[in-house]
Amino acid sequence: MKTFARVSGVVAFLMIVLTLALAAPALAAGGTLELIKSTPENGNTRVPIENVGVKLFFKGDVTAESVWAGNKGCFSLTDSKGKEVPSSAYPGVKKGEEGYILVLAQPVPLKEGQPGQLAQKSDYKLTISGDLASADGAKLGNAMTIDFTTMDVAANSKLSMMLMVLMMVAVIALMFVTNWRKMKAEAEAAALMKANPYRIAKEKSITVDEAKALIAKAKEKNQKQLDKVGGKTPALEEKKSAVPRIESKKKKKNTHKVKGPRPISEGGGVYKTGRKAEKARKAKAAAVRKAASGGQKQAGSGAGKTQKGKSKKK
DSSP states (O other): OHHHHHHHHHHHHHHHHHHHHHHHHHHHHOSBOEEEEEESOTTEEEEOSBSOEEEEEEESOOSSHHHHHHHTTSEEEEETTSOEEOEEEEEOOSTTOTTEEEEEEOOOOSSTTSOOBOOTTOEEEEEEOTTOBOTTSOBOOSOEEEEEEEOOHHHHHHHHHHHHHHHHHHHHHHHHHHHHHHHHHHHHHHHHHTOOHHHHHHHHTOOHHHHHHHHHHHHHHHHHHHHHHTOOOOOOOOOOOSSOOOOOHHHHHTOOOOSSOOOGGGGTOOOOOSHHHHHHHHHHHHHHHHHHHHHHHHHHHHHHHHHHHHHHHO
């Protein structure tokens, strides 16, 4: 009896050990599935309203064919009123992405032909079921939620407009300052070109060589400023020649010759010079003189004939 009892105890002990050995892999395979990170993170308040997708990274293979059929239905997206927003889960397709799942929001578009959008400045919640499992049997256990808020598109548009206006003002101000510096540098360059070393030497009580050195140093500094603002050194003004310019052939072609003076009336003038009246007066006076001289001749010839007749009668 004692021997039988001993044998029975040994057999029972071996059966317990064998059972534990067989259950060890299953116990090791179980456990809790861990979420490493999400994008956007929980509490994010600047999520865009279009093409919204939540990226989930788990520590474990959650996209294997053995578990994916059940895992893809473990996600639910709802708005602030608890209304469900259509969404779909997609597994990672690249090597090493076994723990990556993308949950893409697919809201119904307001108008046909336009992409669906989430409401702006609104709260949304992504719920992950505790039944989410990995290929090794680990499960999430408790449900997890990721809350996020969409951005205020109208406020962002106003901010973008203000930034654009400020940028334009800054560009205009920069152009104004640059042009002012350019004009100042060019004016200084023109003044330095006319600088007289003898006059400077006299004013500063220094030698002419020292004055020339000062002018050269000032020109070097001014040239650096011109290069910085993109200015140019003004050219020296050409001295006007004392020799008169010869008119070009083109100008000669535009000249016209006239046969003689013309009255001002032909040009539309009404000013009377008195030349015509003077000419008429002179012509009248000449006619009177001519008439007077002709009468005197006739009288002289008549008197001679009378005297000749009288002499014949004698």
